[in-house]
Amino acid sequence: xxxxxxxxxxxxxxxxxxxxxxxxxxxxxxxxxxxxxxxxxxxxxxxxxxxxxxxxxxxxxxxxxxxxxxxxxxxxxxxxxxxxxxxxxxxxxxxxxxxxxxxxxxxxxxxxxxxxxxxxxxxxxxxxxxxxxxxxxxxxxxxxxxxxxxxxxxxxxxxxxxxxxxxxxxxxxxxxxxxxxxxxxxxxxxxxxxxxxxxxxxxxxxxxxxxxxxxxxxxxxxxxxxxxxxxxxxxxxxxxxxxxxxxxxxxxxxxxxxxxxxxxxxxxxxxxxxxxxxxxxxxxxxxxxxxxxxxxxxxxxxxxxxxxxxxxxxxxxxxxxxxxxxxxxxxxxxxxxxxxxxxxxxxxxxxxxxxxxxxxxxxxxxxxxxxxxxxxxxxxxxxxxxxxxxxxxxxxxxxxxxxxxxxxxxxxxxxxxxxxxxxxxxxxxxxxxxxxxxxxxxxxxxxxxxxxxxxxx
Amino acid sequence: xxxxxxxxxxxxxxxxxxxxxxxxxxxxxxxxxxxxxxxxxxxxxxxxxxxxxxxxxxxxxxxxxxxxxxxxxxxxxxxxxxxxxxxxxxxxxxxxxxxxxxxxxxxxxxxxxxxxxxxxxxxxxxxxxxxxxxxxxxxxxxxxxxxxxxxxxxxxxxxxxxxxxxxxxxxxxxxxxxxxxxxxxxxxxxxxxxxxxxxxxxxxxxxxxxxxxxxxxxxxxxxxxxxxxxxxxxxxxxxxxxxxxxxxxxxxxxxxxxxxxxxxxxxxxxxxxxxxxxxxxxxxxxxxxxxxxxxxxxxxxxxxxxxxxxxxxxxxxxxxxxxxxxxxxxxxxxxxxxxxxxxxxxxxxxxxxxxxxxxxxxxxxxxxxxxxxxxxxxxxxxxxxxxxxxxxxxxxxxxxxxxxxxxxxxxxxxxxxxxxxxxxxxxxxxxxxxxxxxxxxxxxxxxxxxxxxxxxx
Numbered sequence: 001x002x003x004x005x006x007x008x009x010x011x012x013x014x015x016x017x018x019x020x021x022x023x024x025x026x027x028x029x030x031x032x033x034x035x036x037x038x039x040x041x042x043x044x045x046x047x048x049x050x051x052x053x054x055x056x057x058x059x060x061x062x063x064x065x066x067x068x069x070x071x072x073x074x075x076x077x078x079x080x081x082x083x084x085x086x087x088x089x090x091x092x093x094x095x096x097x098x099x100x101x102x103x104x105x106x107x108x109x110x111x112x113x114x115x116x117x118x119x120x121x122x123x124x125x126x127x128x129x130x131x132x133x134x135x136x137x138x139x140x141x142x143x144x145x146x147x148x149x150x151x152x153x154x155x156x157x158x159x160x161x162x163x164x165x166x167x168x169x170x171x172x173x174x175x176x177x178x179x180x181x182x183x184x185x186x187x188x189x190x191x192x193x194x195x196x197x198x199x200x201x202x203x204x205x206x207x208x209x210x211x212x213x214x215x216x217x218x219x220x221x222x223x224x225x226x227x228x229x230x231x232x233x234x235x236x237x238x239x240x241x242x243x244x245x246x247x248x249x250x251x252x253x254x255x256x257x258x259x260x261x262x263x264x265x266x267x268x269x270x271x272x273x274x275x276x277x278x279x280x281x282x283x284x285x286x287x288x289x290x291x292x293x294x295x296x297x298x299x300x301x302x303x304x305x306x307x308x309x310x311x312x313x314x315x316x317x318x319x320x321x322x323x324x325x326x327x328x329x330x331x332x333x334x335x336x337x338x339x340x341x342x343x344x345x346x347x348x349x350x351x352x353x354x355x356x357x358x359x360x361x362x363x364x365x366x367x368x369x370x371x372x373x374x375x376x377x378x379x380x381x382x383x384x385x386x387x388x389x390x391x392x393x394x395x396x397x398x399x400x401x402x403x404x405x406x407x408x409x410x411x412x413x414x415x416x417x418x419x420x421x422x423x424x425x426x427x428x429x430x431x432x433x434x435x436x437x438x439x440x441x442x443x444x445x446x447x448x449x450x451x452x453x454x455x456x457x
Numbered sequence: 458x459x460x461x462x463x464x465x466x467x468x469x470x471x472x473x474x475x476x477x478x479x480x481x482x483x484x485x486x487x488x489x490x491x492x493x494x495x496x497x498x499x500x501x502x503x504x505x506x507x508x509x510x511x512x513x514x515x516x517x518x519x520x521x522x523x524x525x526x527x528x529x530x531x532x533x534x535x536x537x538x539x540x541x542x543x544x545x546x547x548x549x550x551x552x553x554x555x556x557x558x559x560x561x562x563x564x565x566x567x568x569x570x571x572x573x574x575x576x577x578x579x580x581x582x583x584x585x586x587x588x589x590x591x592x593x594x595x596x597x598x599x600x601x602x603x604x605x606x607x608x609x610x611x612x613x614x615x616x617x618x619x620x621x622x623x624x625x626x627x628x629x630x631x632x633x634x635x636x637x638x639x640x641x642x643x644x645x646x647x648x649x650x651x652x653x654x655x656x657x658x659x660x661x662x663x664x665x666x667x668x669x670x671x672x673x674x675x676x677x678x679x680x681x682x683x684x685x686x687x688x689x690x691x692x693x694x695x696x697x698x699x700x701x702x703x704x705x706x707x708x709x710x711x712x713x714x715x716x717x718x719x720x721x722x723x724x725x726x727x728x729x730x731x732x733x734x735x736x737x738x739x740x741x742x743x744x745x746x747x748x749x750x751x752x753x754x755x756x757x758x759x760x761x762x763x764x765x766x767x768x769x770x771x772x773x774x775x776x777x778x779x780x781x782x783x784x785x786x787x788x789x790x791x792x793x794x795x796x797x798x799x800x801x802x803x804x805x806x807x808x809x810x811x812x813x814x815x816x817x818x819x820x821x822x823x824x825x826x827x828x829x830x831x832x833x834x835x836x837x838x839x840x841x842x843x844x845x846x847x848x849x850x851x852x853x854x855x856x857x858x859x860x861x862x863x864x865x866x867x868x869x870x871x872x873x874x875x876x877x878x879x880x881x882x883x884x885x886x887x888x889x890x891x892x893x894x895x896x897x898x899x900x901x902x903x904x905x906x907x908x909x910x911x912x913x914x
Contacts, residue, residue, distance in 0.1 A: 054502040
């Protein structure tokens, strides 16, 4: 029984008309499943993954012996990346709420929370929230924010998650009054952030709009009935992924701060405690700049600033392009490994068995110093990992399961032969990881661990 | 034990130096796995999928009650699409070799072969070849062509597949002499196609190039030693996906035919039996045109023409754009369903919980009549499926797990509310399907079956 469908059993408002005769709970028909909770079944049946034990035989292998395509994470780099934002927040004395959507793993979630006082994270799917439950039971995660306006059909699953874990603070984002009915029937009031559109125009309401004022009126009414609890305002500067300078990222951070401040002031209650949550990897990293340390939000008594970000954990070419003076290839923790299947001297190109199913397909930012769908590293089988040397090849064209490499740059390109393994820095870590069931973790030359990604929605 | 790793046990040429101490065959340590073959383990451990039985409780549900995002296949449409190319080939009296990479399912492979004399299919990954083994054992599939130059590391898995299924004809593509050593050690000679580059410039050698002549010399030498068997020449007109008229697709078909003919003549033996395999959905469909029926290849006594294609099974916006006079929205068998999570009247946009993880990210062809990352159908929950009516909305921007809909076209857009389910025709069926573990199959209003997709490489 998928947990998805389990929703239909627990929430009578979800219509399953005409189908009830086909629903048989698998625990009734399969004794071996009786000991499993529905929660287990969500992952084990609909979106099964290998266990760490299933993959344990890969541990110890040299990277060149791995099956390809595969995703490799440099452990020391991801640790350093995670520490970077914890330190930015600590230096500023502000909060930090990491997002788990980039990696979708238990292990990197732990690294993101290391050194943080708060134990709050952000998810972008119900599946991510459910996958965090072991960390909730361990006490590692205390709060889970569903980081985009909530699909009404996701509420029964999140309500069930709250029931299974009474201590957990499941917070939701609202930006339309029609989203409220879905969360007002809980056993205890849900924590609510109101989503502010800071110019990215994906989700949220403009801070000075009549729509925002109207939503806040409805939220206030529901709050007075005890149906929900307004925690604060939330914005996400997704358009900062297209920034190409630190100055531009800082400007977008200031625009984010302005947006949540304007929104908070609509409440007309300066003394109310509120969390104002802003960020995206480029703007969250820009918070380390000294230029804005006199910002009024840092000096407000009741309102607390919180940064949030997700891609910072693994980083990628797109993120490097937003902060070229500060981040370099050695900061990218994720590479995708592939095999060379042919070489075409007459057109100076190389074919690799690596398509958009394993690398993703995200174009480079305009005028990026990293063109193509990815940059090929200079790593060679059996050689030590340098972490920042390029091969002189980029991924210039991409199909479903294959890609063409072309030369790029001044340097002499590394010679590539049929059967050689190459490693590619992807443009976008969140998208590149998505095709993979797990990450091979390494300290440089051999697999030291295997981190299984959460699948599904 | 993953089959991937199994390769390292069966082929001593694959280096696993320094790691042997970590390799424990799971059959030794886990008695429950003793009855499983390595082949079973490839899918059940490394790339597990739900079984049809695990998902059987979805059968009978109305489409509006399905968890989202999800992939829906209209069964009557996919059947009609499969029949279309069988009939094109039959009318011409030529062969047809369907590609399974678009759908990666057992069920659609069966439909592709229905009505065909030959039982040969094409795959683009080792995993697809392995997943076809039940159909090989049933006698439905007799030949499997690995449709791109073969990664050397894939050979041990394909060799093992041949051993498990002695009757199956596993054929490979070659376009570089360095690929030959990997296949010349088999128990019986491998069937070989030489890959010709017809102008797409992904894989293959130009038909009039010295590289092709050189490769054919090496192939001939190996053939005389009994190491392999040259079956024919193969080209793929992938650039025809960018065609916007039937005339252009026909022109590309003629260029493909010319390319394989020139390549075949390099052999200098007109009396040798050869298969000349050409296609891609646009050019294979163009083969129905009457304009080229006097082509010399159709009249050659020894050389037999074979068409091949894959996307034709499901079709998508990109394919419709290549043949606008002949194909319409009612021919697209795949839609992706998603939930509306917010509505923004002030900017006339709508947010849906459907990102590139579930829709893929493939831009529309230039000047396509179907802009955006997908077109939203006019289907409404509880209403009958029309199959070709648009809603007036397109997917205009896309993120990891979410997308923004914007209005497009002259018509009045369907009103969308928070919680409404929408269905999206994707730009590229192969990429859109990739994020999904299975297709919900329907005859219009309820789920009639569940077809599980093969995962991994």
